Amino acid sequence: MAKAVGPLGTVVLRGVRPLGGAPVDVVVADGKIAEIGPVGSAAELPCFRLDGMILLPGFVDLHTHLREPGAEEAETIASGTRAAAAGGYTDVFAMANTDPVTDTPQRVAAITDVAASTAACRVHPVAAITRGLAGQQLTPMADLVEHGVRMFSDDGKCVDDAALLREALGIATRHDVLIAQHAQHGQIAGDGQINAGAAAERTGLAPWPAVAEETIVARDAILAAEAGAALHICHASTAGTVEIIRWAKAQGWRVTAEVTPHHLLLTDELAALQDTRYKVNPPLRRHADVVALRKAVLDGTIDAVATDHAPHTTARKDQPWCSAPFGMTGLETALPVLAHVLTEAGALDWVKVAELMAFGPARIGGITASALTKGDPATFCVVDSNAAQTVDSAQHHSSSDNTPFQGMRLPTKVIATAIDGHLTHRTEAFEETKQV
Template sequence: MSTTTILRGARPTGGDPVDLVLRDGVIAEILDEGTASHEGAAVVDATGLVALPGLVDLHTHLREPGREDAETIASGTRAAAAGGFTAVHAMANTTPVADTAGVVEQVWRIGRDAGWVDVHPVGAVSVGLDGTQLAELGAMADSAARVRVFSDDGKCVHDPILMRRALEYVKAFDGVVAQHAQEPRLTEGAQMNEGVVSAEIGLTGWPAVAEEAIIARDVLLAEHVGSRLHVCHLSTAGSVDLVRWAKKRGVDVTAEVTPHHLLLTDDLARDYDPTFKVNPPLRTAEDVEAVRAGLADGTIDIVATDHAPHTREDKDCEWAAAAFGMTGLETALSVVQATMVDTGRMNWADVARVLSAAPARIGRIDSGDRAQGRPLAVGEPANVVLVDPAATRVVDGAEQATASTNTPFRGRELPGRVVATFLRGRATVLDGSPVEVTA
């Protein structure tokens, strides 16, 4: 049965208002505003709303299997839809670890059945994330989940031999190794960014060079092997410089920055609130400025949330005992608007690039029957998010769709509001609220 939805007066990537006609999972027509025939169609009033391609997150922790007390695939993907996402990449540090074809297929099937977004499992680089033996990279790539992104995120692939072998292996199926850049010996016992604040409040510091040393090593390995490297959650000015240098040399490297590293600084640790404990740590104002500049000039390719939900018990405790991590799926677009759009550094077309097209391309999900990150054009999949850029909201973790409340933006007023999200033409969010769906 044919289904049609008209997005009346939407502004594709902030341009002139049009009528976007979604039919049978694709964008069927783009017409002058107010001219689309609404007979038999659902009509969404999108006056004043920016239409973007559905957002794609290359770095999400859904916790299932193993830590369903913090998040499930259903609750995490529901939060993703509420944040405007139509696809997420689920990191491998689950219990059991996603290091076999069986586990990644389980994650993929649960995500498909939940129906909120497309779930693309990330495969572990090493067995058990222990950094000693390569996981079943080829089997995961050939599985129903068609894994193309591999990462031990949460841990660094610190052994250069293992990292080289992984880079060589993934070339066979155009995969990418996404590295958590953290030299373990330089960060033993580290609690926050090493600097003035850590010295003043007495917490063990995490030096910027611990991130930068791994990035420097890995871009040289990627150049030597001729393989794709992706740098997870880049956070320092020196890291931006290294990626910029590598790209000028022609190294096939991409990089991401998180929303929290675009906005927050290590000054927030002064109250010892573990909400602000994250890996890598919040850095200095100078680092924040550097990553914003790197995102604006294309050195940093994408924004990825590193959504890391935790139970109240894992966060509501003293700083040293608290888990690293913050939620971010439902606030990512607002933070990007606040830090990059409203400051004049980027426009909405740039937002579509860093939050949709580029992450889909890096994850190799930008083609095929379930393609993501495609432009808003006739014949393209109807993955669309409608955003009200004039709206503001005060973040309340208890009101979010994620099962956890550890948002670093609680009590903060942020611009922008996701009004509606469509996954292949089917509404997953309307009027700002998730719509209960079946796959």
């Protein structure tokens, strides 16, 4: 249950545009969408005059690092989910690389309990595939499923052992749950620090070659097909990965993929500056990879945009490149970056945004996103598509400020988020639209 800013009660979202369509009045009552009608059809009720603002389903992030337990100085469930709500998210899947690792039913329950009392959105714990993320022994997957786990991932590390992953895929098939792989062949990637190529050569940093990702994606797609399992590729980052995913889907295999906002916008030329804000795993890739990823988003090869929100303290990031950790924050900038990318491509389509950030991730994660039709839960975000913002981490809700988008001017702003008719985030701009 999300911690609420406050209940909406019975109100009208006047002149709002569901999924970017024509302006309508949307009546919210008892936590549901009670009516949808022409503008002015519910004039007697209290309202928010939203006049052309976009109504989207609450976003679902398949890939969030909340850091609690173990690294609360970088993020907590409370601060991370406040950041999520500010970004329009109503559901996040919390990765297992906590300390201790989320690899037992008791640790899943502990996260669920903290989230129940402190979270500003719904938190779905992801359990590790292997005990301690060590890649040697499977977690008690069947028991974890009984405790509500729907996704398993060693994200941050790759399950390199093909036989062990094959066993995990078989268990996942029997229980109809998802395996999400961080594709990074350990021996090929080695101690890679930056995308292999011209940028790496200029810096002298250890290269992280694209084939280290692509080898694992191809292997795991074939193993998943054998098992009939659902396989999800975390943070796809190369043109080669896109082609493998496209091929796997053409075979009818149950393979899905996500891309991060930063891999849709930034390139390894920035990483070559050796500003650790741009150090991420997988690394920022070539311009050609960015182009391929954008095309894959537009043609449906990539199913979801996921943030890989990875907060770190300033002290940890403010080190020489090779000593600094991989990772960027992303929950509060995901929508503006995606809107910027789609606008650049001449393809900003709010239905597409909803598919990439809500409907697609929800299907993959085994949950339901509100369709924003009569009778559905009033679980949504309101977006001012005419509001541009300059990214300023000092204004963010995350405890960490390691955003690579600092100072960028980006379009759109989430002004309110709600779960079941309860506001979990609201801005002054939203409050200013209220009329009683």
